[in-house]
Amino acid sequence: MSQVLPFVVTGLTTGAVYGLAGTGLVLTYKTSGVFNFAHGALAAVAAYLFYSLHIGQGWSWPMAAAVAVLLAGPLLGLVLELLARSIQAASLALQVASTVGLLLVIQAVIVLSYGTLELRTVPVFLASGDVRLLGTNVRWTDIVTFAFALLTTAGLSVMFRTTRLGTAMRAVVDDPALLALTGNSPATTRRFAWSIGATLAAASGVLFAPLLPLDPVQLTLLVVAAFGAAAVGGFTNLPLTFAGGLAIGVLASLSTKYFTTGPLAGLPPALPFTVLFVVLLVFPRRYLIGPSRAVARRRPSWTVPPVLQLVAGAALLAVLATVPSFAGIHLTDWTVALATSIVFLSLGLLVRNCGQVSLCQVSFMAIGAAGFSHLSVDHGLPWLVALLLAGLVAVPVGAVLAIPAIRLTGLYLALATFGFGIFLQYMFYAQDYMFGPTGAGLDQPRPHLSWLEIDDDRGYYFLVLAMTVIAAGVLAVLDRGRLGRLLRGLGDSPTALETSGVTVSVTRVLVFCVSAFMAAVGGALGAVAQSTVSADSYHPLLSLTYFALIVIVLGGNPWYALTAAGALVLIPSYSSGENTATILQLVFGLAAIATAIAAHSTALVPPAVRQAIGTVLGGRRRAARATAAAAPQPAADSPPAAVTDGQAASPAGEAAAAAPVPTRPAAGASRVRPGALTVRGLRVRYGGLVAVDELNLVAPTGRVTGLIGPNGAGKTTTFNACSGLVRPSRGSVLLDDRDVSRAGPAARARRGLGRTFQRMELFDTLSVRDNVAVGAEGTLAGGNPLSHLAGRPADRLAVRVATDRALELCDLGDLAGVPAANLSTGQRRLVELARCLAGPFRILLLDEPSAGLDRAETRRFGAILRRVVDERGVGILLVEHDMSLVLDVCEAVYVLDFGRLVFTGSAREAVESPIVRAAYLGDALVETAAGSTAVGSAAADRTADEAADEEVAV
Ligand SMILES: Nc1ncnc2c1ncn2[C@@H]1O[C@H](COP(=O)(O)OP(=O)(O)OP(=O)(O)O)[C@@H](O)[C@H]1O
Numbered sequence: 001m002s003q004v005l006p007f008v009v010t011g012l013t014t015g016a017v018y019g020l021a022g023t024g025l026v027l028t029y030k031t032s033g034v035f036n037f038a039h040g041a042l043a044a045v046a047a048y049l050f051y052s053l054h055i056g057q058g059w060s061w062p063m064a065a066a067v068a069v070l071l072a073g074p075l076l077g078l079v080l081e082l083l084a085r086s087i088q089a090a091s092l093a094l095q096v097a098s099t100v101g102l103l104l105v106i107q108a109v110i111v112l113s114y115g116t117l118e119l120r121t122v123p124v125f126l127a128s129g130d131v132r133l134l135g136t137n138v139r140w141t142d143i144v145t146f147a148f149a150l151l152t153t154a155g156l157s158v159m160f161r162t163t164r165l166g167t168a169m170r171a172v173v174d175d176p177a178l179l180a181l182t183g184n185s186p187a188t189t190r191r192f193a194w195s196i197g198a199t200l201a202a203a204s205g206v207l208f209a210p211l212l213p214l215d216p217v218q219l220t221l222l223v224v225a226a227f228g229a230a231a232v233g234g235f236t237n238l239p240l241t242f243a244g245g246l247a248i249g250v251l252a253s254l255s256t257k258y259f260t261t262g263p264l265a266g267l268p269p270a271l272p273f274t275v276l277f278v279v280l281l282v283f284p285r286r287y288l289i290g291p292s293r294a295v296a297r298r299r300p301s302w303t304v305p306p307v308l309q310l311v312a313g314a315a316l317l318a319v320l321a322t323v324p325s326f327a328g329i330h331l332t333d334w335t336v337a338l339a340t341s342i343v344f345l346s347l348g349l350l351v352r353n354c355g356q357v358s359l360c361q362v363s364f365m366a367i368g369a370a371g372f373s374h375l376s377v378d379h380g381l382p383w384l385v386a387l388l389l390a391g392l393v394a395v396p397v398g399a400v401l402a403i404p405a406i407r408l409t410g411l412y413l414a415l416a417t418f419g420f421g422i423f424l425q426y427m428f429y430a431q432d433y434m435f436g437p438t439g440a441g442l443d444q445p446r447p448h449l450s451w452l453e454i455d456d457d458r459g460y461y462f463l464v465l466a467m468t469v470i471a472a473g474v475l476a477v478l479d480r481g482r483l484g485r486l487l488r489g490l491g492d493s494p495t496a497l498e499t500s501g502v503t504v505s506v507t508r509v510l511v512f513c514v515s516a517f518m519a520a521v522g523g524a525l526g527a528v529a530q531s532t533v534s535a536d537s538y539h540p541l542l543s544l545t546y547f548a549l550i551v552i553v554l555g556g557n558p559w560y561a562l563t564a565a566g567a568l569v570l571i572p573s574y575s576s577g578e579n580t581a582t583i584l585q586l587v588f589g590l591a592a593i594a595t596a597i598a599a600h601s602t603a604l605v606p607p608a609v610r611q612a613i614g615t616v617l618g619g620r621r622r623a624a625r626a627t628a629a630a631a632p633q634p635a636a637d638s639p640p641a642a643v644t645d646g647q648a649a650s651p652a653g654e655a656a657a658a659a660p661v662p663t664r665p666a667a668g669a670s671r672v673r674p675g676a677l678t679v680r681g682l683r684v685r686y687g688g689l690v691a692v693d694e695l696n697l698v699a700p701t702g703r704v705t706g707l708i709g710p711n712g713a714g715k716t717t718t719f720n721a722c723s724g725l726v727r728p729s730r731g732s733v734l735l736d737d738r739d740v741s742r743a744g745p746a747a748r749a750r751r752g753l754g755r756t757f758q759r760m761e762l763f764d765t766l767s768v769r770d771n772v773a774v775g776a777e778g779t780l781a782g783g784n785p786l787s788h789l790a791g792r793p794a795d796r797l798a799v800r801v802a803t804d805r806a807l808e809l810c811d812l813g814d815l816a817g818v819p820a821a822n823l824s825t826g827q828r829r830l831v832e833l834a835r836c837l838a839g840p841f842r843i844l845l846l847d848e849p850s851a852g853l854d855r856a857e858t859r860r861f862g863a864i865l866r867r868v869v870d871e872r873g874v875g876i877l878l879v880e881h882d883m884s885l886v887l888d889v890c891e892a893v894y895v896l897d898f899g900r901l902v903f904t905g906s907a908r909e910a911v912e913s914p915i916v917r918a919a920y921l922g923d924a925l926v927e928t929a930a931g932s933t934a935v936g937s938a939a940a941d942r943t944a945d946e947a948a949d950e951e952v953a954v
Contacts, residue, residue, distance in 0.1 A: 005136040007253045013142040014211070015249020016149035017204045018272065019242035022229030023153045024200025026241050027160075029230070031169045031193035034084040035411055037099040037418070037544075040223030041106035042076050042198050043205030044216045048110055050206045051122055051214055061125040065206050073199030081194035085187075086597045092410040094596040096357050097551040100544045101592030103220065107541075108586035110216040112579060122209040145207050152203070153242040156196070160238060169193050217541060221422065225252075225272030227415060231279040248272045263431065270426035276419040280404045280412050309556075316562070320465055324458045333573035335461045335529035337565045338468045342522030344561035345475055346515040347550050352560070353479070354511055355491030356405055357414035360421030361546050364516045365523025366538035367394045367424075370434045372524035373442035373533075383447035391521040398516025399509050406505040421540030435535040444528040464525050471518065472558035479557060481790050482777055485770050487511060489763045496761035499723050500778030500839060501749035502788075510785045545585060548592035671873040672842040675736035676700040677722060677753065682731035684717050684899075691717040693899045695731070701842050701875035704865060706890035706907060708880060710920045714899040715879040716758050719845045722877075723755050724748050735843070750779045754841030756832040758848045758879070764821035768812055768831050769803060771820050775835030776802035806838035809864060825852035829861075837868060843875045844868075850882045862888045883911065895920060 025039045036042075046068040053064035080102075087098050114120070127140035160166035168184040169192070176186035201223065208222050225248060232244025252271040259267045267274070323334050343365055350356045371390035375381045381389065404416040430437045446455040453459040478484060486507055489497040494504045527533040549564040567588075572580045682695040692714040699705040707715050720726040722733050724745040732741045735751050743751070754775070763771050776799045781787050791799060807813050810830045815823065820831055829849055836844050846865075850858040862885050868874055880886050886893065886907050893910045895903035897919040903910055910916045 004254070004257070005134060007257050008250055009133075009136065009138050009142060011250030011253030012246060013145050013249070014253065015246035016146045016242075017207045017245070018223075018226050018229045018249055019153060019245025020149040020200055020207075021204035021223045021226035022233065022241040022245050023156060023238050024197040024204075025226055025230050026233055026235055026238060027156070027169070027200070028080070028084075028194055028197035029235055031172050031190055032081075032084045032088070034087065034095055035099070035235075035415070036080065036084075036197070037096065037414075038080075038102035038106060039197075039201050039226065040220035041103040041216075042073075042080075042201040043208065043223040044110060044219040045076065045106055046072055046202030046205035047122070047209040047214060047219055048114060048216075050209055051120055054125070055120070055122060068206055069199060069202045073202035074195035076202065077195035077198030078191060080198060081191050083593065083597075084194065085190070090596050090599050091355065092414070093351055093355055093357050093551060094599050096359075096411070096414050097548055097592040098596035100359070101548050101589040101596070104544060104548060104585050104589030105593070107216045107220065108582045108589065111582045112586070114214075116215075120214040122214065124210045141210075148203075149207075150242070152200070153238060157238045165189070165192060217539075220541075224418075224422070227419065228272040228275040228279070231276045231283075231415070234283075244275070248275050251275075264427075266426040266428070266430060270423050273419040273423040273426070277416055277423060280408065280416045280419075317469070321462075324461055330570075330573050331457050331461055332529050333569055335457070335464050336526045337569035338461075338464045339522050339526035339529060340569055341468055341558065341561040341565035342471050342525065343519045344546070344550060344564045345471055345558060346518035346522060347546055348557065348561055349475065349487070349511060349515045349518070351547070351550050353484070353491065354487040354507075355410065356508070356511065357410055357417070357547070358401075358512075358515070358543075359414055359418040359547055360401070360424070360540065360543050361515075361519050362523075362538050362540060362543040363421045363424045364394045364398070364519035365526070366429070366434070366535070367397060368520025368523035369444065369527035369533050369538070370442060371520065372527065373444055374433065376445055377443050383445070387521060387524055390524045391517040394516040394520035395513045398512040398514075401516075402505075402509040402512035405508045405512065418543075421543050425535070425538075425540045429535040429538070439534045439536065441532040441534040442527075443532055444524075444530065446528060446531075460529060464529065467521075467525065468558075472561070476557055478789065482781060483789050485763075485766060485774050485777075486781060486788055488765050488770075489774050492763040492765055493761040495725065495745075496757070496763065496835075497774065497778065498745040499725075499749050499755050499761075500775050500835065501746050502774075502778045502781050503744070503746045503783035506783050506785055507781075507788060510788055545588055548588045552588065552591040552595045671871075672701055672752075672840075674701050674873070675752065675842055676734075676875065677843045677877065678734040678737070679718070679722065680732045680734065682718065682721055682728050682733070684714070684721050684726055684728045691899050692721065692728075692896075695896070695899075695901055697877075697894045697901070697904075699843060699875050699877040702869060702873045703891050704869055704876045704878055704889045706878050706880065706886045706893035706910075707896065708883075708886060708893060708910070708920065709896035709902075712898075713896040713920075715896055716847055717899075718896070719755060719847055719877075719879065722748075722845060723753060746778075746783065749839070749841070750782055752840070752842035753845065754836040754839050754843070755845035756829075756836055756847055756849055758851070760828050760832050762820040762828055762831060762835075765819065767817050767819055768823070768834075769807065769816040771831050772806050772812070772834045772838045773799055773803045775806070776838035779840055802838045802840075806834040809837060809867070810834040826854070826857050829853060833861075833864070841874065843877065845877050845879075847879045848881060849878070850880060850885050858882055858885055859888075861885070865889050887911065 021039065021043065025036060028039075029035050049072055050064050050068040053059045053067055054061050057064075059067075083098060083102070087095050090098070124139075124141050126144045130137045130139045131143070132138075160169060164184070168179060168182075168189040171179045171182075171184075172186050172189045172193075179186050179189065204223055204226070205219060208219060211222075212218060226245065228248050229241050229245035232247065233239075233241030248271060252268050255264075255271055256268040259265055320338075324331055327334050343361060346364070347358060347361045350358045368390045371393040372386050375389050376383060376386035379386075401417060401420060405413045428434050430439075435442060446460055447463065448455050454463045479487075486497065486502060489500075489502070490504055490507050490511075497507070498504045523538075527537075530537075545568070546564075549568060550560070553560045553563045553567070555563060567584070571584060577583070677699045679695055679697045682692055683690065684692040695714075695718060697705075697707070697718075707718065709715055717726060721728045724740075724743060724747075728741070732739050733748075734740065735748065735753060738751070740748050740751060740753075763774060766774070777791060777795070780791055780795050780799070807816055810833055812827075812830055812834055815827060815831075820828065823831065829852060833846070833849060836846070850861055853861060865876060865878070866889055869876060876889075878886070878890060890907045893903070893905060893907045894901060895910055895913075895916050902919055903913050903916050905913070
């Protein structure tokens with residue numbers, strides 16, 4: 001015991017500081033919804049400031065600490081609040097990029113201001129001497145540190161729970177508008193929270209300062225250990241976060257006693273990150289669900305016309321082919337830049353294609369480089385085999401990293417990848433099977449062919465150039481096909497993808513594996529160019545620079561990758577300044593922050609420029625011709641233009657909205673197999689609220705069945721239970737008498753259940769045609785990774801036919817090439833319907849499909865539904881507030897109120913039923929022939945609200 005106690009005491013002290021830092025982190029995350037990756041960097045700022053004042057200027061430590069903590073802390077907090085406010089509506093990737101950018105900026109500024117050569121230490125300052133406790137000497141400084149951290153966290157927890165400010169802080173992230181109505185200013189509340197959070201980070205920096213010589217990276221990493229503590233607290237609970245910090249501190253300290261050599265020697269410093277990773281991997285999902293927040297739809301980027309891209313690509317290739325003739329001593333760096341562009345392509349696949357944040361791409365490079373060296377040097381494998389195997393070694397690691405992506409939201413994935421990179425460095429870099437304990441470097445042999453010179457610098461450059469072209473080409477082909485659609489669909493709406501029949505966990509694992517493979521191969525190719533590499537080349541924080549770069553560079557595949565690699569590798573190569581790398585880090589960090597802030601206010605390419613290019617290259621005319629050629633010829637009586645939400649998209653818009661639905665039977669429209677969706681004794685609870693209770697209903701094929709009721713009656717919850725998005729506490733869902741209650745959403749879709757959403761779930765970065773195509777091919781991709789990559793020729797034809805038919809049916813042919821994000825509400829509703837109609841679904845769940853449509857559009861919508869049911873025999877379960885539409889199309893109606901079924905019968909009987917009138921319809925006039933909507937004012941109001949809401953996808 002007496003041998004263990006000193007370790008426990010040390011652990012409690014560092015753990016208390018972890019806990020303190022973690023508490024500040026949780027506080028700001030809880031109140032703003034923005035996770036501050038720069039939290040550790042704030043601590044570094046305070047530590048250096050404290051050093052400058054206390055040691056440099058000779059101030060007394062209380063004065064220096066007061067300025068570093070109580071002055072600098074709140075000031076930094078106010079700056080961060082400003083930043084957090086400007087990125088509140090940005091996508092997660094941009095939010096992460098902005099605070100990661102801040103971390104890079106702070107580190108670079110510290111290095112530029114203080115240099116890295118001089119050793120700076122801060123002596124113990126809090127208290128001197130020690131006291132004997134339980135048979136061991138305990139330093140007073142440790143006792144004071146522990147007591148300070150404990151009392152501060154306890155005081156904050158009490159404040160958070162009991163004071164008005166604390167309540168406001170808890171409320172502000174959920175509904176700032178509601179908070180404002182109660183007389184509290186959301187902005188002031190957030191400022192307080194950020195000031196307190198940053199002050200705690202600063203305090204932890206000053207408390208850590210005497211522990212080891214000052215170093216911006218080490219200080220940042222020390223406080224990053226607080227991420228593990230925050231994870232233990234579920235990113236919401238302050239006392240648990242503090243307890244988590246203590247546990248991590250004690251375990252890490254104890255492990256320094258037991259694991260001094262051998263494979264676990266790296267465990268002590270890796271422990272906080274191990275805890276972070278394990279919590280994210282195994283803790284129940286509900287424990288980790290953080291504050292909800294709105295994320296604005298991403299603006300679909302404009303793509304340069306293919307002709308221009310091809311010309312530019314050929315020109316670039318010609319220039320790259322001449323590089324060996326002028327590069328001289330920089331040729332190796334050019335080769336490394338090309339290899340690095342493959343790594344950027346791999347990162348772009350994750351971040352740019354499907355919105356998955358990865359902060360450990362450099363770790364895959366390290367695995368690739370080390371793996372290749374061991375396979376080719378130690379095991380004597382042929383060069384190419386060793387290269388491919390090195391890539392494959394990274395694949396299972398990528399698959400493990402995908403687990404948080406499958407289970408949790410994007411932020412936790414970002415954290416898991418961040419923690420994983422640091423974990424890998426501490427635990428494995430020094431092992432023999434990676435870089436070895438000496439850091440002497442690993443040989444990276446060149447390939448050798450008797451008939452081609454590829455082992456000299458020039459030959460190897462051309463080899464890597466060829467591989468880069470192949471990688472970019474393969475990705476470009478995949479991007480334009482099924483995999484590209486699925487990945488973008490995953491980024492835009494995993495829910496819609498899943499309910500279209502795609503097992504999104506397979507998609508996620510697949511993209512992580514492909515990305516890991518490419519990064520490892522790129523890492524190995526770059527290492528070979530340098531002949532020998534050591535662990536120093538793969539510091540995990542370098543991954544943050546990669547991430548910042550992938551966010552800030554412009555252009556599509558492969559332009560962004562080449563630009564990023566060029567900036568990262570070639571600028572330092574050609575620059576003679578000793579601080580070039582640090583200045584670049586500063587610039588990249590600032591650019592990441594600026595990109596996140598500006599993302600929603602500027603278009604990257606001005607519309608006038610796009611239009612000019614389109615006109616010069618005839619892109620628009622060609623696109624229009626392509627669309628017309630791909631779509632079947634419209635019937636003579638088909639309407640000429642698409643419908644809009646009240647505003648004509650074209651001069652003919654109004655007329656089109658009112659036009660009849662084409663009556664010509666769609667080519668190849670076959671009738672579906674008869675069956676039914678049956679719900680038996682369904683009960684769904686949200687905590688204490690029973691949203692649906694004892695519900696029984698049947699929706700057979702060949703009929704439109706209505707499910708109506710007032711707001712909050714449980715209709716959407718019923719749909720979610722039917723499609724597998726919520727788990728009922730009781731009851732079952734059957735498709736064709738087969739119980740699917742335990743099947744996931746994708747499996748239910750594959751059995752024939754399609755759906756639309758009350759809050760529309762479109763793939764905003766995809767065109768209308770690609771949105772609809774995903775509906776047609778989702779079930780074909782299913783859960784098979786190979787089917788994700790591309791379809792068989794017969795499948796491709798079937799998808800095209802189904803897509804064309806659905807586009808024609810919903811009269812979307814003219815909009816086929818338009819990105820979904822650019823559509824009006826009415827058009828978006830139609831695209832969602834078309835996506836559903838394109839799939840091989842037999843029962844369609846349509847959730848308020850007419851919300852946001854005007855009267856003419858609604859009538860037309862009803863006609864489409866009737867046509868689909870009559871022609872194909874599908875069944876529709878329709879949630880709808882527009883009673884004219886219900887009366888028009890529904891043959892049977894179920895009425896819900898407070899989650900319970902209050903009526904079953906025909907639509908006409910429902911309108912006349914006193915029970916239904918009392919519960920839902922009230923005394924409002926229900927016009928039928930004229931098609932007027934009249935279900936109380938609530939429905940109408942909500943529709944208007946919703947139309948506004950839908951401008952921002954949640
Ligand atoms: N995720 C959730 N967590 C907690 N409560 C929820 C959740 N989703 C819905 N509820 C509650 O369950 C009840 C039923 O909601 P639901 O959205 O199913 O009603 P609805 O009939 O579809 O209403 P509307 O017509 O407004 O869409 C409501 O009281 C709602 O507040």
